[in-house]
Amino acid sequence: MFDNYLGIVVCASKYFNAMEMRELFNKDVTHFGENRVQDLLAKQKDLNDLKITWHFIGHLQTNKVKDMINQIDVLHTLDRINLAESIQKHANKPVKCMIQVNLTNEDQKSGILPLNLEQFLIEIKKYDKIELIGLMTIGKDDDQVQTELAFKTLDELAKKYELPFRSMGMSNDYDLAIKHHATHLRIGRKFMELLD
Numbered sequence: 001m002f003d004n005y006l007g008i009v010v011c012a013s014k015y016f017n018a019m020e021m022r023e024l025f026n027k028d029v030t031h032f033g034e035n036r037v038q039d040l041l042a043k044q045k046d047l048n049d050l051k052i053t054w055h056f057i058g059h060l061q062t063n064k065v066k067d068m069i070n071q072i073d074v075l076h077t078l079d080r081i082n083l084a085e086s087i088q089k090h091a092n093k094p095v096k097c098m099i100q101v102n103l104t105n106e107d108q109k110s111g112i113l114p115l116n117l118e119q120f121l122i123e124i125k126k127y128d129k130i131e132l133i134g135l136m137t138i139g140k141d142d143d144q145v146q147t148e149l150a151f152k153t154l155d156e157l158a159k160k161y162e163l164p165f166r167s168m169g170m171s172n173d174y175d176l177a178i179k180h181h182a183t184h185l186r187i188g189r190k191f192m193e194l195l196d
């Protein structure tokens with residue numbers, strides 16, 4: 001799967017238990033992204049013999065930061081200043097972060113609105129434990145037109161602010177994400193096809 005894609009395919013592993021993740025690892029899936037801190041910590045324990053790159057792709061509560069921030073390789077969902085503050089307080093070294101941007105105008109979705117992005121970028125400069133590497137967004141369910149526009153906009157924003165990475169694209173829309181220069185796909189359900 002994704003043999004011709006040169007970027008990173010992160011397996012969104014909320015659908016899989018540790019045994020299934022081990023099976024995927026044996027099929028060369030080495031990047032995993034968890035949505036919940038408890039699941040991340042439990043699975044890291046079960047899979048600590050494997051050389052996995054761990055991503056966090058879910059909404060992160062400020063009070064959970066201290067439990068996990070030194071255990072992950074990339075945070076995809078930096079979306080507010082108090083989260084940056086908590087990372088600054090608890091991280092032992094700079095953490096690779098992407099800012100989640102809300103590009104589909106859905107109120108229930110987290111993420112910085114594009115009109116607030118420039119100010120947010122200025123504000124997080126003072127946190128030396130935040131190593132900003134890119135932007136992340138989530139498409140709109142059942143709306144390929146809005147989703148493509150969101151991916152195109154994320155690509156343009158990343159270019160404008162000279163950020164190298166773009167985390168976008170899931171099982172239903174990764175083709176659009178690749179078209180707009182995604183560097184990290186987050187794929188969940190489609191990985192079921194690889195399991196016996």
Ligand SMILES: *Cc1c(COP(=O)(O)O)cnc(C)c1O
Nearest residue numbers: 012057170171172186187188189
């Ligand atoms: C679950 C999830 C994905 C993957 O979703 P699929 O549609 O199963 O590929 C990607 N990103 C985030 C943030 C997720 O929660």
